[in-house]
Amino acid sequence: MSRRAKESGATIIRYRGVVKRYGAFEALSGVDLDVHAGEVVCLIGPSGSGKSTLLRCTNALETIDGGAIEFEGAELPRDERALREVRRRMGMVFQSFELFPHLTALHNVAEGPRTVLQARRAEAENRARAMLAKVGLSDKATNYPAALSGGQQQRVAIARALAMEPDVMLFDEPTSALDPETIGEVLSVMKALADEGMTMVVVTHEMTFARRVGDWVAVFDAGRIVEQGPPRQIFDAPTTERTRDFLSHLGWHGETL
Amino acid sequence: MQVDLSVITDHWRFLAYGIGVTIALAAASGAASLALGFLVALARLFGPRWAKPAVVLYIDSMRAVPVLVVLVWTFFALPILTGLTMQPFVAALIGLTVHLAAYAAEIYRAGIESVRRGQTRASLALGMSRPQILRRIVLPQALVRMLPAFGSLLSITIKDTAIASVIAVPEIMRQSETLAGQSFQPIEVYSFAMLVYFLILFPVTRGVDRIYRRVAHLGRS
Amino acid sequence: MNLDWSVVAAHRGVLAAATGMTILLTVATMAIAVPCGIVVASVRLYAWAPLRAMATAYVELFRNLPLILLVYWAFYVLPIATDVGLSPFATGLAALALNVTAYNAETFRAGIGSIRRGQLEAAMALGMSRTQAVRRIVLPQAVRRILPVLASTWVSLFKDTSLVSVIAVPELAYVAMQIRAQTFRVLEMLTAMAAIYWLLGYPQAKLVDWIQRRYAVTE
Numbered sequence: 001m002s003r004r005a006k007e008s009g010a011t012i013i014r015y016r017g018v019v020k021r022y023g024a025f026e027a028l029s030g031v032d033l034d035v036h037a038g039e040v041v042c043l044i045g046p047s048g049s050g051k052s053t054l055l056r057c058t059n060a061l062e063t064i065d066g067g068a069i070e071f072e073g074a075e076l077p078r079d080e081r082a083l084r085e086v087r088r089r090m091g092m093v094f095q096s097f098e099l100f101p102h103l104t105a106l107h108n109v110a111e112g113p114r115t116v117l118q119a120r121r122a123e124a125e126n127r128a129r130a131m132l133a134k135v136g137l138s139d140k141a142t143n144y145p146a147a148l149s150g151g152q153q154q155r156v157a158i159a160r161a162l163a164m165e166p167d168v169m170l171f172d173e174p175t176s177a178l179d180p181e182t183i184g185e186v187l188s189v190m191k192a193l194a195d196e197g198m199t200m201v202v203v204t205h206e207m208t209f210a211r212r213v214g215d216w217v218a219v220f221d222a223g224r225i226v227e228q229g230p231p232r233q234i235f236d237a238p239t240t241e242r243t244r245d246f247l248s249h250l251g252w253h254g255e256t257l
Numbered sequence: 258m259q260v261d262l263s264v265i266t267d268h269w270r271f272l273a274y275g276i277g278v279t280i281a282l283a284a285a286s287g288a289a290s291l292a293l294g295f296l297v298a299l300a301r302l303f304g305p306r307w308a309k310p311a312v313v314l315y316i317d318s319m320r321a322v323p324v325l326v327v328l329v330w331t332f333f334a335l336p337i338l339t340g341l342t343m344q345p346f347v348a349a350l351i352g353l354t355v356h357l358a359a360y361a362a363e364i365y366r367a368g369i370e371s372v373r374r375g376q377t378r379a380s381l382a383l384g385m386s387r388p389q390i391l392r393r394i395v396l397p398q399a400l401v402r403m404l405p406a407f408g409s410l411l412s413i414t415i416k417d418t419a420i421a422s423v424i425a426v427p428e429i430m431r432q433s434e435t436l437a438g439q440s441f442q443p444i445e446v447y448s449f450a451m452l453v454y455f456l457i458l459f460p461v462t463r464g465v466d467r468i469y470r471r472v473a474h475l476g477r478s
Numbered sequence: 479m480n481l482d483w484s485v486v487a488a489h490r491g492v493l494a495a496a497t498g499m500t501i502l503l504t505v506a507t508m509a510i511a512v513p514c515g516i517v518v519a520s521v522r523l524y525a526w527a528p529l530r531a532m533a534t535a536y537v538e539l540f541r542n543l544p545l546i547l548l549v550y551w552a553f554y555v556l557p558i559a560t561d562v563g564l565s566p567f568a569t570g571l572a573a574l575a576l577n578v579t580a581y582n583a584e585t586f587r588a589g590i591g592s593i594r595r596g597q598l599e600a601a602m603a604l605g606m607s608r609t610q611a612v613r614r615i616v617l618p619q620a621v622r623r624i625l626p627v628l629a630s631t632w633v634s635l636f637k638d639t640s641l642v643s644v645i646a647v648p649e650l651a652y653v654a655m656q657i658r659a660q661t662f663r664v665l666e667m668l669t670a671m672a673a674i675y676w677l678l679g680y681p682q683a684k685l686v687d688w689i690q691r692r693y694a695v696t697e
Binding site: 320321326327329330420450458462 | 538539541542543544546547550551554555558633638639640641643644651655664665668669671672675676678680682683684
Binding site: 084085092099100111161 | 594602603607614618619
């Protein structure tokens with residue numbers, strides 16, 4: 001689906017001139033990007049180019065030093081309590097899964113609703129069961145993370161984020177720590193989510209995913225977006241040298257079927 | 258509260274003698290327990306079948322019984338059994354060595370077992386014999402890993418020498434007790450003793466940390 | 479060498495009471511040193527820099543001094559510092575508690591510090607407050623790492639109670655040695671003393687092993 005068709009949707013996230021520094025090092029040097037409702041926006045680019053940093057600034061795990069990030073029309077608050085409210089409406093999936101090892105899969109997924117949404121135990125667990133079914137892991141509900149494969153753990157992590165019923169899902173290199181065999185099962189879940197209309201911002205190295213599932217792709221380099229556009233443009237007819245360089249370094253010679 | 262440091266300066270020779278005894282006792286029992294502990298560890302890992310439970314019993318017993326009890330028994334009870342009289346320093350040396358060797362043996366064992374099996378396999382594939390493997394490949398790596406634990410044990414050894422005061426070994430603690438009793442100035446004397454121990458122990462812990470950081474990469478496989 | 483083991487049985491009441499005192503000292507010290515250790519560890523982890531420095535100084539000081547010296551020092555200094563005449567029991571307890579608190583503080587600090595930052599972030603990304611995240615996600619994991627070390631500290635403490643014998647606290651070591659002095663039955667009493675410690679200490683050591691196996695952390 002092209003962006004034009006979806007553009008009638010509301011802007012969920014708006015990044016305006018976002019700057020982030022770590023001491024003397026500038027990780028983000030002025031990033032402008034819009035994420036519309038129902039869109040899948042993929043952030044690609046070399047390591048260290050700022051993609052993950054932007055994601056972590058989105059749910060205020062890091063604070064920005066310049067510019068603004070708007071979520072659902074309002075700038076991200078500074079107050080910690082208000083920020084927590086915002087975080088409840090965003091779901092985040094980490095590269096290292098970060099499942100809670102002392103809880104079963106079911107309790108991992110139920111933890112958000114129980115603790116943050118103050119749901120009753122039965123209700124939280126029902127919701128958790130539904131989410132686990134959604135990612136195809138109903139039979140692993142009573143397993144601890146240590147007994148699950150990487151792909152299974154990541155799917156539980158996705159279920160955990162979904163249990164909060166977020167308005168947008170943030171994925172930080174969700175498949176980078178996975179064995180090749182298990183990458184597919186996680187990408188399938190993500191595609192299914194996209195098909196349902198979830199707004200997603202995905203930092204990824206999986207170019208085939210970005211090409212097939214993404215609605216909009218932003219190419220990062222050294223803290224800036226050097227090119228952004230629909231996947232067709234980025235992958236088939238890039239307009240900037242940097243994008244072409246990046247893609248050729250990855251060995252991207254068009255989509256492999 | 259009046260503080261009168263002259264009691265320290267007037268008797269510095271007496272106190273210095275105590276420091277010397279502390280260091281001698283710590284060094285001697287430290288070295289002896291390292292040696293004995295090594296033999297015990299080897300017996301456990303590579304010795305005959307009956308050795309393993311015997312060693313485990315010995316090690317667990319030393320974990321169960323206080324140093325004070327070991328020292329007191331060695332000095333007062335052992336001579337009755339053996340018929341030999343024993344100097345306090347010798348009794349302390351024997352008691353401390355036997356007690357500490359148990360902990361040393363555990364450190365050796367954990368260190369040796371922590372070296373990856375692959376290292377042994379690779380060495381065997383090259384055609385090395387088992388003693389060669391132990392000596393040239395496993396032990397060097399294991400020793401680096403054991404360094405922090407041994408540093409900690411050295412610290413404990415020095416602290417345990419103070420317990421030898423109970424069997425009248427003239428180390429720092431005992432000398433301080435005597436001086437404090439005679440001069441009626443326990444606060445100055447014991448505070449001085451605390452300072453001395455701190456000045457000895459603090460560099461030991463810091464020094465071990467620093468050496469370990471420098472050589473840690475040698476132990477990683 | 480003529481031995482008379484009946485002296486042990488003859489004094490079994492006194493020895494039992496003394497053993498009870500040893501156990502009491504151990505339990506009471508831990509009861510003080512665990513909460514205090516948590517407080518000191520929290521200061522070292524979260525408080526403002528000058529307080530952090532003081533807490534670190536306290537820990538470094540008490541980990542680098544022999545406990546027996548602390549016992550003597552407490553016996554002579556505390557009455558003057560607090561203007562209160564403390565019983566030998568209280569003095570011994572104070573010295574033990576100061577010592578074990580320092581070790582516990584280090585144990586708690588290292589245990590909490592060893593939990594990956596990502597766990598805290600994942601919890602906060604769900605919308606938890608920092609307090610909620612620490613209480614529900616970080617602490618339960620930290621406890622698994624802390625428990626084995628705490629168990630080991632407990633056994634050391636049990637043995638260290640013997641050191642307060644030097645200020646005449648009527649625990650096992652003191653009482654056994656008193657009986658030895660009165661009856662001149664040196665080998666019998668000292669062996670009995672060692673045996674009682676062994677009987678109490680050996681199962682504790684084995685329990686520590688079991689705890690360490692059960693709570694072994696595999697990342």
